Amino acid sequence: MTLAKRIIPCLDVKDGRVVKGIHFVRLKDAGNPVELASRYRDEGADELVFLDITASPEKRTIIKNIVRSVARELDIPFTVGGGIRSADDAREILSNGADKVAINTKAIENPSLVTEIADRFGQQCCVIAIDAKRVTTGDSQSARYGKQFEIYSYGARKATGIDAIEWAKQVEGLGAGELLVTSIDRDGTQSGYDIELTRMMCDSVNIPVIASGGCGKLEHFADVFRATNADAALAASVFHYEEYSIPNVKSYLKEKGILVRI
Amino acid sequence: MTKIGILDYGVGNLYSLKVALEKLDVQPITTSSLASTNEYDELILPGVGNFSRVTRSLGQTRDFLVNWVKDSNPLLGVCLGMQLFFERSEEGPGDGLALFSGKVRKLPSIMKIPHIGWNLLRTRRQSRLLEGLGNDSWVYFVHSFYPEPSDKQIVVAETNYGVDFASVITSETKSIYGTQFHPEKSGIAGERILKNFVAMCRN
Numbered sequence: 486m487t488l489a490k491r492i493i494p495c496l497d498v499k500d501g502r503v504v505k506g507i508h509f510v511r512l513k514d515a516g517n518p519v520e521l522a523s524r525y526r527d528e529g530a531d532e533l534v535f536l537d538i539t540a541s542p543e544k545r546t547i548i549k550n551i552v553r554s555v556a557r558e559l560d561i562p563f564t565v566g567g568g569i570r571s572a573d574d575a576r577e578i579l580s581n582g583a584d585k586v587a588i589n590t591k592a593i594e595n596p597s598l599v600t601e602i603a604d605r606f607g608q609q610c611c612v613i614a615i616d617a618k619r620v621t622t623g624d625s626q627s628a629r630y631g632k633q634f635e636i637y638s639y640g641a642r643k644a645t646g647i648d649a650i651e652w653a654k655q656v657e658g659l660g661a662g663e664l665l666v667t668s669i670d671r672d673g674t675q676s677g678y679d680i681e682l683t684r685m686m687c688d689s690v691n692i693p694v695i696a697s698g699g700c701g702k703l704e705h706f707a708d709v710f711r712a713t714n715a716d717a718a719l720a721a722s723v724f725h726y727e728e729y730s731i732p733n734v735k736s737y738l739k740e741k742g743i744l745v746r747i
Numbered sequence: 748m749t750k751i752g753i754l755d756y757g758v759g760n761l762y763s764l765k766v767a768l769e770k771l772d773v774q775p776i777t778t779s780s781l782a783s784t785n786e787y788d789e790l791i792l793p794g795v796g797n798f799s800r801v802t803r804s805l806g807q808t809r810d811f812l813v814n815w816v817k818d819s820n821p822l823l824g825v826c827l828g829m830q831l832f833f834e835r836s837e838e839g840p841g842d843g844l845a846l847f848s849g850k851v852r853k854l855p856s857i858m859k860i861p862h863i864g865w866n867l868l869r870t871r872r873q874s875r876l877l878e879g880l881g882n883d884s885w886v887y888f889v890h891s892f893y894p895e896p897s898d899k900q901i902v903v904a905e906t907n908y909g910v911d912f913a914s915v916i917t918s919e920t921k922s923i924y925g926t927q928f929h930p931e932k933s934g935i936a937g938e939r940i941l942k943n944f945v946a947m948c949r950n
Binding site for chain 1: 856866931
């Protein structure tokens with residue numbers, strides 16, 4: 486098999502600017518989305534993920550325009566998420582240049598949306614974003630029912646009581662083409678991907694899994710590809726603040742015997 | 748300016764393909780019904796959709812395409828667009844264009860499906876479509892089905908994903924070209940392939 490492991494920079498966009506926080510909060514500015522997208526394309530990114538976290542009422546128009554400007558710069562796959570509430574929202578994002586849409590909260594509230602999007606636009610463009618948090622023993626109900634990871638909605642603010650593994654299997658059955666799995670515990674901490682979460686997800690489904698949350702060092706990329714069957718690793722701050730460039734990451738992985746596109 | 752017709756089946760993203768072609772200084776024209784052969788220099792059947800649904804909705808376009816090819820006008824099929832060149836598909840019922848004999852099969856279930864990501868082209872023979880590319884070029888795939896042509900002569904490159912499948916097919920005599928991957932999403936290698944296709948009508 487000669488499928489390369491993908492390295493995916495992620496742009497979290499708020500009010501037209503790229504931002505990055507820790508555990509989904511304490512946001513700081515990280516640049517202009519179109520400029521960052523062009524830089525990552527030139528550096529050899531395998532794909533780009535764009536998550537809109539704008540809360541304003543003008544949200545839809547803002548997203549549409551940025552998606553269009555970013556898409557115009559890209560000759561690599563482009564996934565857009567954030568606030569997609571219906572199949573028509575998905576259509577609007579896709580017709581403005583995205584190749585895939587990522588859905589999170591609305592899929593939890595209305596699972597049939599997953600099937601609707603997969604049927605209308607194809608399974609390949611339906612990415613389900615899953616924000617999962619480790620259940621600690623103090624955590625009451627969830628722990629009592631043997632859950633290890635619980636999914637959260639509304640940008641990691643709302644606990645759902647749903648088991649992450651069960652949810653992954655369910656959305657695969659509904660037509661998801663890919664899973665973007667973020668560890669809430671690790672997000673922004675730069676302490677490494679949650680290997681156990683990623684491995685459990687990969688073992689539960691037969692669709693590609695993108696690992697996300699916690700990347701801070703070169704070794705973290707190698708760790709997640711060695712210890713799990715993940716297809717791609719997503720990172721934000723390490724790239725935005727130029728701690729590592731994408732060529733750094735790829736030549737490091739190649740040295741470690743991991744197949745990447747160079 | 749070269750005019751390239753892109754057939755719109757009514758689903759998916761044609762924006763990237765249009766932008767990629769505009770960067771090559773050609774004029775992409777998206778259309779849901781093809782009528783006159785004089786309107787375009789070349790045609791592209793794009794990549795997104797479902798085999799059964801698209802073959803059902805072709806209607807008169809089916810005859811148009813068959814005649815287009817009969818006159819040796821350049822045709823590029825991308826992903827599903829390439830699969831339509833064959834007779835039938837395991838994706839569902841429906842008649843393909845049967846420009847080549849053979850069928851479209853499902854990728855082996857031991858693999859993660861869809862096949863999503865960058866994979867290598869292993870060149871089997873020369874073709875103007877791949878001019879300027881090395882023997883092992885990375886291109887971007889997203890698909891669950893692959894074509895199995897009866898005539899192996901049309902296979903220009905193969906890719907491995909649980910099975911060695913035809914990832915580039917061409918018939919130079921008929922001016923028919925197909926890629927199972929998405930050139931418009933395949934960085935510099937993809938741009939070169941589109942440029943090679945555009946050049947087919949200029950001489």
